Amino acid sequence: xxxxxxxxxxxxxxxxxxxxxxxxxxxxxxxxxxxxxxxxxxxxxxxxxxxxxxxxxxxxxxxxxxxxxxxxxxxxxxxxxxxxxxxxxxxxxxxxxxx
Amino acid sequence: xxxxxxxxxxxxxxxxxxxxxxxxxxxxxxxxxxxxxxxxxxxxxxxxxxxxxxxxxxxxxxxxxxxxxxxxxxxxxxxxxxxxxxxxxxxxxxxxxxxxxxxxxxxxxxxxxxxxxxxxxxxxxxxxxxxxxxxxxxxxxxxxxxxxxxxxxxxxxxxxxxxxxxxxxxxxxxxxxxxxxxxxxxxxxxxxxxxxxxxxxxxxxxxxxxxxxxxxxxxxxxxxxxxxxxxxxxxxxxxxxxxxxxxxxxxxxxxxxxxxxxxxxxxxxxxxxxxxxxxxxxxxxxxxxxxxxxxxxxxxxxxxxxxxxxxxxxxxxxxxxxxxxxxxxxxxxxxxxxxxxxxxxxxxxxxxxxxxxxxxxxxxxxxxxxxxxxxxxxxxxxxxxxxxxxxxxxxxxxxxxxxxxxxxxxxxxxxxxxxxxxxxxxxxxxxxxxxxxxxxxxxxxxxxxxxxxxxxxxxxxxxxxxxxxxxxxxxxxxxxxxxxxxxxxxxxxxxxxxxxxxxxxxxxxxxxxxxxxxxxxxxxxxxxxxxxxxxxxxxxxxxxxxxxxxxxxxxxxxxxxxxxxxxxxxxxxxxxxxxxxxxxxxxxxxxxxxxxxxxxxxxxxxxxxxxxxx
Numbered sequence: 110x111x112x113x114x115x116x117x118x119x120x121x122x123x124x125x126x127x128x129x130x131x132x133x134x135x136x137x138x139x140x141x142x143x144x145x146x147x148x149x150x151x152x153x154x155x156x157x158x159x160x161x162x163x164x165x166x167x168x169x170x171x172x173x174x175x176x177x178x179x180x181x182x183x184x185x186x187x188x189x190x191x192x193x194x195x196x197x198x199x200x201x202x203x204x205x206x207x208x
Numbered sequence: 209x210x211x212x213x214x215x216x217x218x219x220x221x222x223x224x225x226x227x228x229x230x231x232x233x234x235x236x237x238x239x240x241x242x243x244x245x246x247x248x249x250x251x252x253x254x255x256x257x258x259x260x261x262x263x264x265x266x267x268x269x270x271x272x273x274x275x276x277x278x279x280x281x282x283x284x285x286x287x288x289x290x291x292x293x294x295x296x297x298x299x300x301x302x303x304x305x306x307x308x309x310x311x312x313x314x315x316x317x318x319x320x321x322x323x324x325x326x327x328x329x330x331x332x333x334x335x336x337x338x339x340x341x342x343x344x345x346x347x348x349x350x351x352x353x354x355x356x357x358x359x360x361x362x363x364x365x366x367x368x369x370x371x372x373x374x375x376x377x378x379x380x381x382x383x384x385x386x387x388x389x390x391x392x393x394x395x396x397x398x399x400x401x402x403x404x405x406x407x408x409x410x411x412x413x414x415x416x417x418x419x420x421x422x423x424x425x426x427x428x429x430x431x432x433x434x435x436x437x438x439x440x441x442x443x444x445x446x447x448x449x450x451x452x453x454x455x456x457x458x459x460x461x462x463x464x465x466x467x468x469x470x471x472x473x474x475x476x477x478x479x480x481x482x483x484x485x486x487x488x489x490x491x492x493x494x495x496x497x498x499x500x501x502x503x504x505x506x507x508x509x510x511x512x513x514x515x516x517x518x519x520x521x522x523x524x525x526x527x528x529x530x531x532x533x534x535x536x537x538x539x540x541x542x543x544x545x546x547x548x549x550x551x552x553x554x555x556x557x558x559x560x561x562x563x564x565x566x567x568x569x570x571x572x573x574x575x576x577x578x579x580x581x582x583x584x585x586x587x588x589x590x591x592x593x594x595x596x597x598x599x600x601x602x603x604x605x606x607x608x609x610x611x612x613x614x615x616x617x618x619x620x621x622x623x624x625x626x627x628x629x630x631x632x633x634x635x636x637x638x639x640x641x642x643x644x645x646x647x648x649x650x651x652x653x654x655x656x657x658x659x660x661x662x663x664x665x666x667x668x669x670x671x672x673x674x675x676x677x678x679x680x681x682x683x684x685x686x687x688x689x690x691x692x693x694x695x696x697x698x699x700x701x702x703x704x705x706x707x708x709x710x711x712x713x714x715x716x717x718x719x720x721x722x723x724x725x726x727x728x729x730x731x732x733x734x735x736x737x738x739x740x741x742x743x744x745x746x747x748x749x750x751x752x753x754x755x756x757x758x759x760x761x762x763x764x765x766x767x768x769x770x771x772x773x774x775x776x777x778x779x780x781x782x783x784x785x786x787x788x789x790x791x792x793x794x795x796x797x798x799x800x801x802x803x804x805x806x807x808x809x810x811x812x813x814x815x816x817x818x819x820x821x822x
Contacts, residue, residue: 130805139801200801207799 115156122149136198140184147177216265217280220297220352223261227344230254234338244330251337252318259311265304281354293415298354306351309551310472313558314344316671317467320562323668324463324569343369347472357415360401366473367394374460386459393453397443404436422486430490438494445477446528448505454528458520466561470527471554478534482547498539503627506532510637518574519564522645529634537615540622544690549611552682556599556607559675563593566668567649570661581654585661590650592672597646599679601639602712610683616704636711643719
């Protein structure tokens with residue numbers, strides 16, 4: 110398979126992620142969309158790892174996965190706190206920072 | 209074991225360290241301080257130690273002619289790797305004798321205070337002795353200072369101690385005001401010392417008063433330095449027109465007046481001239497000014513002293529007058545007569561103040577009218593007071609006679625006739641007003657407080673006796689002091705001495721006629737009444753008040769306007785600008801997460817675009 114195919118897949122996933130982040134009102138949905146974006150990046154890393162014949166990219170991917178897991182942990186914790194404060198997980202409800 | 213010997217530098221250092229230690233002990237242990245009398249004993253013990261060390265300096269070659277000073281110092285301030293000023297001690301005939309004067313008077317006063325302040329609450333007494341120790345340390349540091357910067361530091365410290373001790377009865381509003389007034393007037397004058405130091409440093413790169421430094425100063429530098437220093441002297445040593453704080457400073461306890469405002473602190477101004485005399489000698493214009501101003505102060509203050517009814521105010525004006533004698537003598541271009549008078553004056557004026565303290569203690573009033581007829585009740589204190597009065601009046605044989613005579617002699621020798629005549633007149637007036645005080649307080653009609661008067665306790669009598677002996681004998685120390693100042697002196701009865709003592713005896717006679725015999729009433733004599741009128745209008749104080757209102761408030765009003773409308777205005781404008789910008793920008797903060805995410809994506813796209821078309 111040509112490298113372009115991987116890159117196209119990755120770009121598509123990334124755009125889907127952005128779309129999800131921007132349009133989802135549910136905080137969990139936003140987190141899922143962020144996961145899509147992160148994995149689009151991972152696909153890129155693996156693809157270029159193959160192009161250059163180096164394992165560095167794949168090693169980075171492993172780190173990135175671990176990072177994403179921690180990010181989800183923190184994100185879900187925030188969601189729980191959000192729910193406790195507002196009895197809802199909709200991002201619209203958290204608007205205390207309005208100037 | 210080798211013999212333990214104390215060098216003179218060590219002795220001087222220990223002499224200064226003892227009161228500092230006492231101050232630290234009392235200052236840092238409130239429990240001890242609040243015991244009052246015990247704190248007093250601690251302070252007295254250390255002052256006694258200090259006196260012993262000072263006395264140990266008075267031997268051997270100390271008074272040999274032109275013996276070089278012993279200097280012990282450590283580097284203090286460095287600028288750019290170069291030593292600018294040191295801190296330490298300079299021991300020579302002058303500083304050693306001054307150390308003895310200061311410590312002996314301080315010791316006498318501290319012992320005297322035990323009896324005088326008997327009724328004070330313990331906490332107040334402890335505070336009193338703490339400040340006394342601070343004062344003693346600062347004064348000794350000033351005396352031994354090897355350069356002008358250390359002298360300045362200690363000079364300010366004695367000013368602080370003076371402020372604290374004048375305001376000792378701080379619950380009395382007048383005492384607080386007097387303390388503030390003394391502080392402000394002397395601080396104003398101290399601008400001169402600070403500025404003089406700057407001039408000295410700019411010209412010489414040091415704060416020394418060595419001959420090399422004087423050479424570097426040149427005529428211009430010396431004139432500026434000496435002139436500015438003299439401004440500070442005018443404040444500290446109460447020379448016209450900056451004498452106004454001294455009479456008010458009598459609000460402090462009488463022993464404080466004896467120590468600070470008669471014997472030692474006010475003499476610091478004269479001592480500054482003595483120490484930096486090479487600089488003054490290079491500034492002839494300043495010297496001439498000093499001669500005339502000192503003589504004028506002596507005459508002016510003596511006239512005022514004749515009409516005061518508060519025994520302490522009489523002595524305060526007399527102090528200003530005697531300091532005028534010293535300044536005038538130093539201005540005449542000769543060092544030792546002024547210094548000699550400083551030493552004798554310290555003894556007899558401390559004696560007079562402590563004697564006045566004993567009288568005040570007996571009748572609980574400062575007013576001469578309340579005393580009267582105290583002699584039969586207070587034989588010892590009364591005798592001591594009379595000895596002090598005779599020494600001040602310049603009765604032959606007493607200390608004041610010798611030093612005053614030496615001053616007048618120098619003025620006549622240098623053909624400074626106007627100051628000479630003024631000082632002669634002041635000598636006559638001095639004898640007159642001291643006779644007046646003695647007659648009104650000790651003899652004559654008993655006042656209504658006299659009945660309950662009783663002799664002072666031994667703690668007050670012992671210092672009086674000691675100082676009375678000093679006032680009787682110190683006149684014979686003139687030869688040694690002159691030698692220390694590098695001058696030959698042997699007493700001989702001179703023309704001015706004869707005239708001065710005749711005038712003194714005349715003054716005593718007139719005073720006795722007026723107040724002892726009631727032969728005439730001075731208040732009825734037009735000239736006397738006129739002077740009294742001037743004093744009661746307190747013209748000097750009022751002219752200061754006027755110039756304060758017009759000059760200082762005018763200038764500071766302008767400065768305040770600039771500060772409020774230009775400087776504050778600029779600050780307020782920028783604050784307003786920030787606030788308005790914030791008001792506008794707050795709309796951007798919607799609080800909705802999605803809006804921020806849009807901003808993030810937009811930023812990302814912008815960065816991508818920037819990277820693409822770079």
